[in-house]
Amino acid sequence: xxxxxxxxxxxxxxHQLVVYNRTAEKTTPLRTRGAVVAPTPVEAVEASPxxxxxxxxAQAIHEVLxxxxxxxxxxxxxxxxxxxxxxxxxxxxHQVITCQAGDYFEAPVxxxxxEARAGKLLVMVGGTHAQxxxxxxxxHDLGEVFMVGSIGQAATLKLALNQLIASHMTAxxxxxGLVQRxxxxxxxxxxxxxxxxxxxxxxxxxxxxIWARNYANPNFPTRHLLKDVSLILQAARxxxxxxxxxxxxxxxxxxxxxQGLGDLDYSSLYEMxxxxxxxxxxxxxxxGAFNA
Ligand SMILES: NC(=O)c1ccc[n+]([C@@H]2O[C@H](COP(=O)([O-])OP(=O)(O)OC[C@H]3O[C@@H](n4cnc5c(N)ncnc54)[C@H](OP(=O)(O)O)[C@@H]3O)[C@@H](O)[C@H]2O)c1
Numbered sequence: 701x702x703x704x705x706x707x708x709x710x711x712x713x714x715h716q717l718v719v720y721n722r723t724a725e726k727t728t729p730l731r732t733r734g735a736v737v738a739p740t741p742v743e744a745v746e747a748s749p750x751x752x753x754x755x756x757x758a759q760a761i762h763e764v765l766x767x768x769x770x771x772x773x774x775x776x777x778x779x780x781x782x783x784x785x786x787x788x789x790x791x792x793x794h795q796v797i798t799c800q801a802g803d804y805f806e807a808p809v810x811x812x813x814x815e816a817r818a819g820k821l822l823v824m825v826g827g828t829h830a831q832x833x834x835x836x837x838x839x840h841d842l843g844e845v846f847m848v849g850s851i852g853q854a855a856t857l858k859l860a861l862n863q864l865i866a867s868h869m870t871a872x873x874x875x876x877g878l879v880q881r882x883x884x885x886x887x888x889x890x891x892x893x894x895x896x897x898x899x900x901x902x903x904x905x906x907x908x909x910i911w912a913r914n915y916a917n918p919n920f921p922t923r924h925l926l927k928d929v930s931l932i933l934q935a936a937r938x939x940x941x942x943x944x945x946x947x948x949x950x951x952x953x954x955x956x957x958x959q960g961l962g963d964l965d966y967s968s969l970y971e972m973x974x975x976x977x978x979x980x981x982x983x984x985x986x987x988g989a990f991n992a
Contacts, residue, residue: 703754705816774802787852808858826854877974915964923962
């Protein structure tokens with residue numbers, strides 16, 4: 701998802717791209733726009749001075765890149781990590797890359813496919829000013845750039861922001877469920893919400909999916925939000941913060957994924973919170989109104 705959208709943006713601005721994905725057919729949209737497809741990650745890294753990683757999680761970074769480091773020369777190469785991973789994970793990758801004479805920094809992003817295609821991502825950098833200066837054009841072509849601090853700090857800031865995605869969505873689902881069960885028109889709930897300080901743009905964005913109970917074609921699938929909340933839990937525990945609420949959200953997301961909704965939009969957690977366990981209303985229940 702994000703790798704393709706970021707690639708489309710960069711190709712559209714005239715950057716030359718060599719791309720790799722373990723599932724080769726997923727590179728087709730970028731190949732048809734002019735990217736060269738590398739058959740292996742080693743060949744992708746060797747082809748350019750800058751490699752941008754937009755992988756699912758740290759495990760994927762290990763499988764794609766770190767496991768192949770004995771076959772790639774990293775002198776003069778920069779690895780820019782843009783996925784959502786944990787602070788310690790990013791720091792560990794930094795150590796491995798620099799031990800191999802490579803350069804590493806992180807720039808996780810806020811915003812999704814539309815923002816990536818339009819160059820409107822919020823790009824949070826953990827690294828040095830020299831790295832931001834060197835890769836100024838690429839970073840600024842993707843969006844607004846914020847220098848956060850050292851490696852791991854941008855990763856943490858991104859997790860702090862994604863915590864709000866998970867907590868807003870669960871809070872919205874619960875209120876909506878209460879309104880529905882009480883026979884109050886949802887439109888009235890939304891109309892009052894829109895006029896209040898409680899409205900969040902994400903409620904407006906996700907409402908059509910929830911209303912239609914159709915979570916197909918996600919920009920951001922539930923399984924990634926579960927991964928993020930697991931990382932946020934770890935970070936909050938090591939910061940000695942109260943994690944009671946976060947643990948409950950983690951449980952809801954885990955159940956949503958276990959119900960088979962992991963590849964759907966994360967707003968599908970509404971199904972778990974409002975319809976699960978009710979006869980004929982569950983995501984997979986007989987006669988349920990849920991559309992996958
Ligand atoms: N989607 C968003 O709106 C959004 C926004 C901001 C940040 N992010 C973050 O950006 C990253 C990418 O997200 P996405 O939405 O683009 O996810 P995605 O579409 O699921 O892409 C994940 C990529 O990682 C690869 N991958 C997954 N597991 C792997 C493994 N074990 N070994 C090798 N490759 C593996 C996938 O390969 P295959 O294609 O072969 O599965 C794919 O190329 C994530 O960290 C996500 O949290 C996403």
